Amino acid sequence: VGSSAGIAALAREWYAAPSNPAVEAREVFAAAAAGDPAAVAVLDRLSERVARVIASVAFMVNPEQVVIGGGVAESASALLPGITALLPRFTATVPRVTVSPLGDTIVTVGAVRHALDFVEAHALDLELLPAAP
Incomplete structure (x- = not known):
């Protein structure tokens, strides 16, 4: 579900055409449009x-908002109406669902933020080496 390759695989399965590896996620979204x-x-x-x-996430952690990001964020707006219409059937605490405008770059942004958090938390633990002569 969480990747373009996953969406394409589901499309091939649901189209009953698993032998057609040419089906890609963007084609499914374009055909639906x-x-x-x-x-x-x-x-x-x-x-x-x-x-x-x-x-399921709402049941466990009760978030106020769920943000869809990553590789499928660009096409996720096509899914939002269906998701928001169906959510009340599955949970009593319905979070707001939005799509990140960062798309694929959110993964890089998250990795950099994680690295910066580590450096900030452990800055005094780092051992400085003497400068090379």
């Missing part, structure tokens, strides 16, 4: 799956 019933059905099923995952 053009009204292709099979592609719309794939996005509906994907929306339900994402809504169930978000509901």
Whole structure:
């Protein structure tokens, strides 16, 4: 669910065409936008799956907001209506669901933030080496 490759694999499975490796996530989203019933059905099923995952997270940690980011963020806006419509069926505490404008770069931003947090927390633990002559 969380990657373009995963969406493409689900599309091949749900299209009943596992032998067609040419199906890619962007093609599924484009076909759904053009009204292709099979592609719309794939996005509906994907929306339900994402809504169930978000509901599970909501049950455990009760977030106020869930932000969809990473590789599928660019296309996730097509899933938002389905996700938000289905969430109340799966959880009583419905979080706000949004899409990050950072897309794929959010992974890099998160990694840099994690590294900076580590340096800030352990700055005094670092041993300075003498300068080379």
